[in-house]
Amino acid sequence: MKVAAKIFAATALAIGFSIAAPIDDIGALSVKGTQVVGANGQPAQLRGMSFFWNIAEEARDYWNASVVNWLAEDWHANLVRAAMAVEDNWGDDKIGYAYNPSKNQAMVETVVDAAIAKGIYVIIDWHSHWTNDRSAKENGKDRWELAKDFFTAMATKYSQYPNVIYEIYNEPGTDDWGQIKSYAEYIIPIIRAIDPDNLILVGTPKYSGDLSSVISNPLSSNYSSNVAYVFHFYASEDWHLNNYLPTAKQAMNTLPLFISECGLTPASGNGAINYSMVNTFWDWLDQSKLSWAAWSIVNKDETSAALQKSASASGNWSESDLRESGKWFREKLRAVNPEWTPISGESRPGPAALPRPVASISSFHFANNTVSVSLDGQSKVELLDLQGRTVSTLWNGHANGSISLSVDTQPGIYLVRIQGQGVSETHKVAVK
Numbered sequence: 001m002k003v004a005a006k007i008f009a010a011t012a013l014a015i016g017f018s019i020a021a022p023i024d025d026i027g028a029l030s031v032k033g034t035q036v037v038g039a040n041g042q043p044a045q046l047r048g049m050s051f052f053w054n055i056a057e058e059a060r061d062y063w064n065a066s067v068v069n070w071l072a073e074d075w076h077a078n079l080v081r082a083a084m085a086v087e088d089n090w091g092d093d094k095i096g097y098a099y100n101p102s103k104n105q106a107m108v109e110t111v112v113d114a115a116i117a118k119g120i121y122v123i124i125d126w127h128s129h130w131t132n133d134r135s136a137k138e139n140g141k142d143r144w145e146l147a148k149d150f151f152t153a154m155a156t157k158y159s160q161y162p163n164v165i166y167e168i169y170n171e172p173g174t175d176d177w178g179q180i181k182s183y184a185e186y187i188i189p190i191i192r193a194i195d196p197d198n199l200i201l202v203g204t205p206k207y208s209g210d211l212s213s214v215i216s217n218p219l220s221s222n223y224s225s226n227v228a229y230v231f232h233f234y235a236s237e238d239w240h241l242n243n244y245l246p247t248a249k250q251a252m253n254t255l256p257l258f259i260s261e262c263g264l265t266p267a268s269g270n271g272a273i274n275y276s277m278v279n280t281f282w283d284w285l286d287q288s289k290l291s292w293a294a295w296s297i298v299n300k301d302e303t304s305a306a307l308q309k310s311a312s313a314s315g316n317w318s319e320s321d322l323r324e325s326g327k328w329f330r331e332k333l334r335a336v337n338p339e340w341t342p343i344s345g346e347s348r349p350g351p352a353a354l355p356r357p358v359a360s361i362s363s364f365h366f367a368n369n370t371v372s373v374s375l376d377g378q379s380k381v382e383l384l385d386l387q388g389r390t391v392s393t394l395w396n397g398h399a400n401g402s403i404s405l406s407v408d409t410q411p412g413i414y415l416v417r418i419q420g421q422g423v424s425e426t427h428k429v430a431v432k
Helices: 003-014 022-026 065-073 101-118 143-158 177-192 212-216 238-251 275-288 324-336
Strands: 030-032 035-037 047-051 079-085 121-127 164-167 200-202 227-234 257-263 292-297 365-367 370-384 390-406 412-420 423-431
Touching (some): 065 101, 079 101, 079 257, 079 292, 101 143, 121 143, 143 164, 177 200, 212 238, 227 238, 238 275, 275 324
Parallel strands (some): 047 079, 079 121, 121 164, 164 200, 200 227
Antiparallel strands (some): 030 035, 365 370
16 A cells, blocks of 8 residues: 555544445355354445336436445445346336346446445345246246346356345245245356355245245255345335234344345335334344345335435435435435545456456366466466455466465455466455
8 A cells, every 4th residue: 555545544544434445344245144244254234225126217317327326425325226127018118127138237237337346235136026927938038047047147247246246036926935935946056156155135925025934944055055035124014014024023033134125115105104113123123233225216206216306317416306215314324334435546446357257277176275276387376355456476487287275364255366378267265
């Protein structure tokens, strides 16, 4: 670090905000018992905002990097959620992934790339109600096959970034946990074959509100590594308070939960906000250290919308640009999430800054904090942190055959970069 940067860091700490982005403070997420934790093993509480359906006229213009940056900087959100419509067809150009995969996927990538570059977390949300129904087909593919295509592409592009969370089924419209579970057992191995450790969120019955059947029949150990179960609530809905919340509290005894969508309003998204009920829900979230994404970034004329029609598509919103929900969530996020700023003069690599894994020709293997690799000729093997900075050089020289390299550093998630004749690849590893 340059001297000037060190002086800036000291000044930043003196005036009370952190120089580290959320990904630096919290690190790679994992599930420990019934809690989602950060790299240090302590509970990780992410709090932020969900984008509205990407195909909605009142929402789609906000799916851009400027809004992601504004939510991170001004609202102090450390999490955003990209809610991509799937089987929805609202006419004209308002069609979901099933009808136009490339356009919808590109919108998701815009938000994800911006979140990674900003150093905050992002949920890739398969925003569907009916994926359990395999009878409908688009272009010869049913909804499970469409999900396979999408998450294969997402995991291939983003597996090396611990910022990324996969939400494989937003709100199943079915009451049948068995159907949802079968889908999860299909799609989780597809992601895990590419990304072995980023957090996966699994939707639950009755639009992710009722966890009762999940408690008695959770995913087996073959499918549950670094997996959390989704719980959604709308705080001014009596049924959610009196029926869903008690079951969620019971579920926490055995299941890790993640609130990937929640709101202040009744479940319809409209109606009066009951702040007494709101306080009950958010006291529970804070006491339980549960992560949440609030619904939603949209200028629609409904109570759950965060924005007024005047809100610019580039962020920079004044208080008059916010609806009641937007004002409450901005104030809440600024109260509970720390302010942060990057160190002056240093930039954070975006998604293209680190080489993505390519077909391995080096026979790479990592176990027991040891890299095993086959090299041919002059080669270099480096250990990098998740921002692409060199932690140590494990090998720099000539080799002809298999070698083993011990990794001696602090526990956490790192990258191993291999460069040599015909080899240029990067692998994500977990040092214990």
